[in-house]
C-alpha cells in the first residue's frame with residue numbers, strides 16, 4: 019500500500035507528488051485522462067501566468083531552467099543580480115480587473131525583504147509545460163502515474179483510505195484530492211464547499227476573425243464587461259455579465275460567441291470559424307477545511323474563483339508546497355504534534371484572500387453605474403506608486419505572511435533568496451527538500467544544534483551578500499521563514515523553533 023494516493027495529475031497533483039517523492043514517500047497518482055498534452059492544456063488555451071512565489075518554488079527544487087525552457091520564456095537576469103539594493107521587477111506585475119499595472123511604479127524601497135534572485139517575478143507558461151516538467155521529475159523520483167483512471171468512489175477509516183475507479187480499488191494511508199474544480203474526492207469525502215454565486219460567464223475561444231484589428235490587443239475593460247485579445251492569433255477571451263447563466267447550459271455556437279463578443283467589445287467584429295471554445299464563471303467557493311481525517315485537498319479541488327488576475331494555479335502550487343513536507347513528516351512519523359493541521363490553518367486563509375481578491379475585481383467590472391464609478395476610483399489608486407506596490411504584494415505572493423507567533427515581519431513570509439559569500443543562493447541549498455538554517459554569526463553558533471537535526475535540516479554558515487541585519491534564519495522546506503536570530507544569535511531559541519517545526523533532535 020503506498021503512503022499517498024494523489025487523485026489528479028494536473029499541476030498541483032504533480033507538484034505535490036514531486037514534493038512527497040523527494041521526501042521519500044511512496045506515491046501513486048491517478049489521472050482520468052489517458053494521455054497527457056490535451057489541446058486545452060497546451061498553448062494557446064492552456065496559457066497561464068506564474069508569479070514570483072510559484073517561480074521561486076520551482077527554483078528551489080532546481081526546476082526553474084526546465085520550466086522556463088518548456089514555457090519558451092527567455093528570462094536572463096542581468097547585472098541587477100550583483101547590484102546593491104532591491105532589484106527591479108522582472109517580467110511584469112499583472113493586472114487588477116483589467117487595469118494593467120506598471121512595473122516601474124512599484125516602490126522597491128517598500129519591499130525590504132526583496133533580494134536579487136535568478137527567479138523572475140512573472141512569466142507566461144502553459145499547463146502542458148508545467149505538467150511535462152513535473153511529470154518527468156515525478157517519474158525520476160519514483161512516483162507512479164497511472165493514466166486513464168477515473169476515481170468514482172472513496173472510503174476511509176482510521177488506518178487508511180480506499181479509492182475506487184470502476185472495478186479497481188487503490189488503498190493508501192493518505193489520499194489527496196487534486197482533481198480540480200469539480201473534485202470528486204471533495205464530494206465523496208464530504209467536504210463542505212461554500213461561497214458566492216457567479217455574476218458573469220467567461221469565454222475562452224480560438225477562432226478565425228474576419229477583422230481581428232477591430233479588437234484592441236491585450237486586456238480591455240469596457241462598459242459592458244471585459245475582452246482580451248491574446249498573443250496567439252485568434253485567441254480571444256470575454257466576460258459577459260449574464261449572472262453566469264450561459265456557462266455549461268449549452269455548447270457555445272459561433273453565433274452566440276459573436277453576439278457576446280460584439281456586446282462586450284462594442285464593435286461589429288465578425289467570427290468566420292470557431293476552432294475551440296469553452297466557458298467558465300466567477301463562482302467563488304472554498305471548502306471549510308482542507309482535511310477530513312486521512313483525506314486532504316489541494317488546488318482547485320479546495321477553492322475555485324474567476325481566473326481574473328491569474329491566481330488559481332499559483333494558489334494551488336502554494337498549497338502543494340505547503341502540504342508536501344508536512345504530509346511527508348506525518349507519513350514518516352516524525353512530525354511534531356499538530357503539524358499537518360497547520361496546512362489548513364495557513365492555506366485556507368490564503369485561499370480566502372484570493373477569493374476576495376477575485377470578487378473585488380468582479381465588483382469593479384460590473385457593467386452598471388456603481389461598477390463604473392468604482393473602476394474610476396481604482397484606476398486612479400492603482401496608477402499611484404502605493405497602489406501598484408500594494409497590488410504587486412498581493413499578486414506576487416510577497417504580502418502573504420503566516421502568523422507563526424513572532425513579531426518579526428520576516429517570520430511567516432516567503433524567504434528572500436539570500437546569497438552566501440561562496441555565491442550559493444538559498445534556493446540552491448533547497449534542492450533536496452530539507453529545511454535550511456543559514457547561520458551568519460561569526461562563531462557559527464548554530465552548527466552543533468543543526469548537526470543534531472541534519473536529516474531534516476541543512477546547515478549553511480557564512481557571510482551573506484546582504485543578511486538584512488540578521489544573525490540567522492531558519493527556513494522551512496516550503497521556503498517560509500520559521501524563525502530568525504538577531505545578530506547575537508540565541509541558540510536555545512533556535513532549538514525551540516527547530517523542534518516546533520521539525521520534531522525533536524534525533525527523533
Ligand SMILES: Cc1cc2nc3c(=O)[nH]c(=O)nc-3n(C[C@H](O)[C@H](O)[C@H](O)COP(=O)(O)OP(=O)(O)OC[C@H]3O[C@@H](n4cnc5c(N)ncnc54)[C@H](O)[C@@H]3O)c2cc1C
Nearest residue numbers: 026028030050067169197198317318325328329330331332
Ligand atoms: C481561462 C483560464 C485562465 C486561467 N489563467 C490562470 C493564470 O494565468 N494563472 C493562474 O494561476 N491560474 C489561472 N487559471 C486557473 C488554473 O488553470 C487552475 O487554478 C489550475 O489549473 C488548477 O490546477 P489543479 O491541478 O488544481 O487542477 P486541474 O488543472 O483542473 O487538474 C485536475 C486534474 O485532475 C484530473 N481529474 C479530475 N477528476 C478526476 C477523477 N475523478 N479521477 C482522476 N483524475 C481526475 C483532471 O483530468 C486533471 O488532470 C486559469 C483558468 C482558466 C479557466
